[in-house]
Amino acid sequence: MQAEVSDKPVAVDPVALRRAFGTFVTGVTVITTRDSEGRPRGMTANSFTSVSLDPPLLLVCVGKGASSFPVFQDTDHFAVNLLHEAQTDVSNLFASKSADKFAAVSHDGVHTGAPVLTECLTWFDCTVHDRVDAGDHTILIGRVQAFGTSPSAPLGFCRGRYAQVKNPLPPGWLSSHNMIVGYLIEAEGSLLLASDGKNGWTLPSAPHRLVNGRLPIAGGDDLELLPDDTFLYSVFDAAGSDSGYLIYRARLALPRAACEIPENFRFFPLDQLPYDDIPTTEIRGMLRRYVTESAGGRFGIYMDSHDGGRVAMVSAAQPHMQHLQHSQP
Incomplete structure (x- = not known):
């Protein structure tokens, strides 16, 4: 007897699904850009991944409910700043509703003008390659124009809390120009x-x-x-x-x-x-x-x-x- 497959959507508990998604260990990033008046804007995000080496592409998912979402929806450039293990305070700051998140954080413009956090683990300065609507998020795909990295240990995140990452730097990992x-x-x-x-x-x-x-x-x-x-x-x-x-x-x-x-x-x-x-x-x-x-x-x-x-x-x-x-x- 062949089972029937229904095309009706299955009800999924969003809280349980969020917890299941949270078992995947990620890094922590701060994504940054500037609004139409040139003011720096940024938010914490951990839905980040590399996409392509040729052309050099990455993506990050921006929640439509975020206060900075309209800015990222309209911008033509942005930076992704990966945080190191001593930057939990920076992660918490950019996840907050603080009125001036950049006041106590060292940052600079590199290529596109997006604020790059100068003390982070790794940064990518990008122009917008594409946007993809995806439910309650927008997938922001960036083309890397400049980047930099360091030998620090990354800040990890799993099950809703920060996690420590061991042995972050295998021998010979850094490029020769670093x-x-x-x-x-x-x-x-x-x-x-x-x-x-x-x-x-x-x-x-x-x-x-x-x-x-x-x-x-x-x-x-x-x-x-x-x-x-x-x-x-x-x-x-x-x-x-x-x-x-x-x-x-x-x-x-x-x-x-x-x-x-x-x-x-x-x-x-x-x-x-x-x-x-x-x-x-x-x-x-x-x-x-x-x-x-x-x-x-x-x-x-x-x-x-x-x-x-x-x-x-x-x-x-x-x-x-x-x-x-x-x-x-």
Whole structure:
């Protein structure tokens, strides 16, 4: 006996369906654009996916009930900003009805003019390729015009709450034109190192330039650094890595006891650095040079090259080295 198939719509419990959809682990994004008067607008969204490499396309779903929906429905450009694990506050801010969501968030225009969050994990600056009406959402398909990424860990989302993502950066993942930005952060004769998750140690890193002299540390407070004592120290490539390194020397502006340092970070006295637990040969060599130069109170800038590199000796107090800021290439 053949079962009959009805073409009548089946009643689906929307609450149960939302919970079922929520079991799929996603990242968290903030999508941004500007309204007709040039004001920045943005909202949190996790319905994001890549679509095509040729042409470079992505999509994000915008709820028709969102206050920013009319702006995204009319715009010809937008940006998708993927958040890193320390940006739950940014996610909550852009999910709120705050009147000025951009007041406390660093942002900039890159290609289309859409606001790009300068401290996020990854950003895509897009022109609108197409719009597709889909029930209570519009599928906004963007053509990527520019993008940037960083070695930070992503912010995850599952079952209605934030989730932690382990091992976010496989070896060789970053493109060759990207740079890992590391910091030699000294305080009271000791140097701050970060656990690499493999029983080893490495330098603290940051995806973008410092904001107001503060370095974000996942799991702890932002570290306030002395702006007059933060400068470029070394630029080099590492064997077996597709990424180069930009290393900056810095000092804490506050005593160590006043800073919240997560368990995966630790200060080591300069004469007790764990060289055997630092897997990168180039970083070990750089740290040995740093310890030697610290003892003499005079530092140099190392620039890698095919014939062995060069060190230009400078004084830490030279005016042209002060207030130096950087951005990821």
